Amino acid sequence: MKKSALLKGCARHWWGLPMLLSLLLLPLASSLSFRLWIPGGYVYLIYLPLAMMIAMLMVFDWAALPGIFAALCLHYFQRYTGVQAMMIISIFMTTLVLCWWGYRSQEKSRWCISFGNLYQVSERLFWLAFAMPTLFIILNQLVMLSDILPEENSIFVPDSSSMHALLNYQSTLLAALALVPLCYFSIRIFCNPRFLFILIFRCKRQFSPTVTLREWLIWMALLIASLMMLTQLISTPDNLVATEYGVPILLPLMLWAALRFGYIFTTLCWGMLLLVLYQFHKFFISSAIEPHGLAIISANLLAFTLTILLMSDICTRQRRLLAKAREMAMTDPVIGLPNLRALTRDLVASSESALCFLRIPDLDRLSRTYGLQLRIQYKRSLAVHLQPCLLAGEDIYQLPGFDLVLRLNTAAHQSRIEGIEVRLKDYHLSWDGLPIHPDVGISYCTITAPVVHLYELLGEMSAMAEMSLRSGHAENMQRPQSVPVQRQITGKLEILHDIQQALLRGGFRLMTQRIRGVRGNDYHEILLEMVTVQGERIKPSQFMPVVREFGLTWEVDRLMLDQALEFIHFHRETFPGIRLAVNFFAATLCRPQFVEEIASRLNENDIEAWQLIIAVEESAILSDHSWGYRTIAQLRHIGCRVAIDDFGNGYSSYARLKMIQADILKIDGSFIQNMQNNSLDYQIIQSICAMARLKRMQVVAEGVDTEEMAVELRKLGVDYLQGRIAGLPVSLNDLASTEAEARSGVRL
Incomplete structure (x- = not known):
């Protein structure tokens, strides 16, 4: 212990290692300097002693100066007279003290030296690589004016503009720029050989x-x-x-x-x-x-x-x-937790993992009440609360919305997830003095690398976590009971893939069904059918909910609209006054430029506005003072007729019927089918027709299959009939031939 303390003292004090290294390294640097004879004296092409002195100062700070002074005395008093040697040593020491003081005044701590940092380049270049060589040469030239230093066969010349002075100046600049790092790291390795491994690691x-x-x-x-x-x-x-x-x-x-x-x-x-x-x-x-x-x-x-x-x-x-x-980029900047990118990276690094999905849907409602800060604070504090349940290498990841996911090691993961479930039930957040304790749905599964469909897997886990909210316990996705739910999700993803492919390759087919007017003013409704790559036909009831859920409503609506208007444009001679009803999603009516897009397409195809009927399902979006309500008013203003589809199903009520400002009201077929056997359905249809007449709206009855139903509906004041009695759906491309056959038949 005493020996170790003595060595540390020698390394720290000026009389120890700084003195020894100065006496050893400065003569070595002088011997490695390249000196060349040219007419008039010697010149240096590279001058190492000054670079070695700078490196000594960078390692030992002011403690290096006594050793440098001793080494200079030992070197120059053997080669020059006492006055000459003292003058040369004074030049060195003055240069070192002034420039090192200037450098240290800007770099407060000498331990901030780190070669390769741009924020230190300006100070180091100026004080150590420019000011020190420049001041050294200037002082040498000034001393030469006093005739103290020898001129013959010497590196010193009185003419500061001579080639000798220029070459000496270049040699000191080159050494200060290029060789200081080499000298610095050599000294560090000499002082501590283990620094060599640190240097290799840094490289x-x-x-x-x-x-x-x-x-x-x-x-x-x-x-x-x-x-x-x-x-x-x-x-x-x-x-x-x-x-x-x-x-x-x-x-x-x-x-x-x-x-x-x-x-x-x-x-x-x-x-x-x-x-x-x-x-x-x-x-x-x-x-x-x-x-x-x-x-x-x-x-x-x-x-x-x-x-x-x-x-x-x-x-x-x-x-x-x-x-x-x-x-x-691996961390969410708001929540402060690792994000989905980090989860993907960690899953790649781990051969096998267990994922635990936490779904907290009540956070959406709570954040609307208390503000978004509650969601942020809840996720942060919940992550801190669950941290003791995690082992080394495991983590909690932030997902968009109100979800979190945990990555665990597979060893005993089921028992650990049960512990996490118990710990979740004990947790609550105090917000403005109120305890916030929303329900948390949990689902989990084990996976092995590589994970190809991580996003789809998280979607399935989200659905299973929804089931956990109803069952009250964590749901294991790999249990046989979970297979039907996973199949349902997988089927939905397959339909989504088919929809995307149909949009790309034209896999949607437009069908049309006649809507027969009791007074002869028929029109046609455009229906949509999807054909997969394998040739399978998928009904709208199967793929339309997926279109709505994944936000592809405008893409599908735009396709139907463009093809319907194109049909009217190219068949204007065959069907000079044809009217087509195109079904739109309610969300499409909320597009800010929707009416302008409709008007633009009508003008491009030279089609009258009354030939296009906008059919939309009754929805809360169409309530008073909403985007949809204003869009309907604008569509009617430009001349298009608006039909409310499937009235009586979903959001429909007499209050909504009172607010609706449309031209056509379509009664849902579920009422029509039972009207002859159910007096309540009959009365509902009768009341809807009465309300529609008061609002000057025409009524369409869906699902009319028999003549008896048609007779009853005419008595109730229905204006249009849709169903088998009017005609089955046919392809839009076959409409011309179908119409010719229909005209030759007997009208009802």
């Missing part, structure tokens, strides 16, 4: 998710081949690739790394690449090269370095932001 984390080992090996092979070409081949006038002209070959490879391999890996590779290139400079830099050529090489490498660093930084940041956005 892997910054790699693009699509990078493969094969791609990385290909890149590495190309890089080694390019490096061997530059450092091992002999440069000749005929082989320019092995000269300084071959250096730009490295740029595409490093840009590849910047785009794919992340900031840390790219900067470390580029720093080591520069070190290797300058250690073997004799192979690709000719000894007879002009100073201007050296300046161009250094300028190119500076531009390459800045481009590579910024490109790798931007790409790494974009990948990080994209990963963060994808992770945030």
Whole structure:
């Protein structure tokens, strides 16, 4: 324990590890710096000591300065006179203190250093990569004016605009830009060898998710081949690739790394690449090269370095932001729970899971009373309440509306779901001092990956949870008793698929049935029939509820309307005054532009408005001051007639009959069929006819099959008869031939 404490003290205090590393690394950095003789003195093409000092400050902060001072004294007092050495050391220390103070004044904590963060780039580029080399060269040039430092065979020159000064400035800039990360991570690994594994992990984390080992090996092979070409081949006038002209070959490879391999890996590779290139400079830099050529090489490498660093930084940041956005997309932003995307991801990751579906329909009513915030708060608090029932790796997922779903491990899941059911019954939410305890329906099942039809499965579980509300206990979808309900849901989904296919391939067929007027003014009602891909005919009573439930009402209504108007348009000579009644869903009348669309289609087909009868089922949507009520008034205003279909069934009442403003009233066939045997049905029909006459509405009787029924209905004042007595439904395309046969018969 004492030894460990002593080592920590040495690493923390200036007289310990900072002093030792400074004395070891600064001479090493000086030996690795590349110095070249040109007429008039020496110049550096890359100057490592300044980069090493910056890295020491980034690791040890101000504690690195005494060690740097000692290393400078040990190095320069052996090579220069005392005054000259003190002057050079003063230049170094002044530069380091001023620029590090400026950097630390903006970056308050030295531990915020993280290579690859764009929000630190501006401060680091200015203070460490620009200000420090610039101030260092400026102070050197100012000192040269005092004639203290030697001029002959030296790197110091009095002329600040000379090529010597430019090359020295470029060498310090290049080292500060490209080699500080390499020096920094080397020091960190020396201080703590375990940091090497952390560094490898960080590099892997910054790699693009699509990078493969094969791609990385290909890149590495190309890089080694390019490096061997530059450092091992002999440069000749005929082989320019092995000269300084071959250096730009490295740029595409490093840009590849910047785009794919992340900031840390790219900067470390580029720093080591520069070190290797300058250690073997004799192979690709000719000894007879002009100073201007050296300046161009250094300028190119500076531009390459800045481009590579910024490109790798931007790409790494974009990948990080994209990963963060994808992770945030897995959470509902309002409820704060994982959403359906997260459930899909977790089901893929787990070979077998148990799903527990929670349905809380009362939340809809409660949120209309107390506000939407109640639904949000209830789901949040319910998830917290159920959290103790979950094991590691399990979670609660938010579904749209008022549903939640739990993903559990399959081990003993039935007993655990029973515990969840008990815990749900004990839960209530206190809202404005009132206990909120809505009923919760529960259904569950086990599934194995891959889950192909998750949405359909959740729909089935929702239906089973509805049954749970009635039964009072959790419903297992995999019990034999649950099979009929699942078959019903599966059948509904199959019909939905058939409807979608029929809309795409024209699988809907329009049928027409004559509605015979007692005074001879007949018209026809358009009926719809669906034919599946297998050729099976499906009745409207089977697929119309599915159309209504899944919101395909306008698609179906638009198809019927367009084909009906097209028939009138192309058969105007055969049927000059034909009238067609097209059945619409009540929801279609609530479309804001519905009347304008009807008028536009009538004008396009050159059809009079009275030839189109809009038939709609009686619904609550058609109540007074509703969208449907206003739409009916607008349709009648443009000249269309409106018929209320199946009156007496569903929402119908005398109060609604009083409010309805329509032209035609169709009595439901269930009353007509029993009128001769049931006096109550007869009286209902009689009263409806009387009310309709008072409102100046014409009456249509559905389901008239016999002549006796027709006679009775005429006596009650019915204006139109529909049923077998008037004619069976036929295809709209066969209407012409059917009409010819009907005209040759005997009218009733």
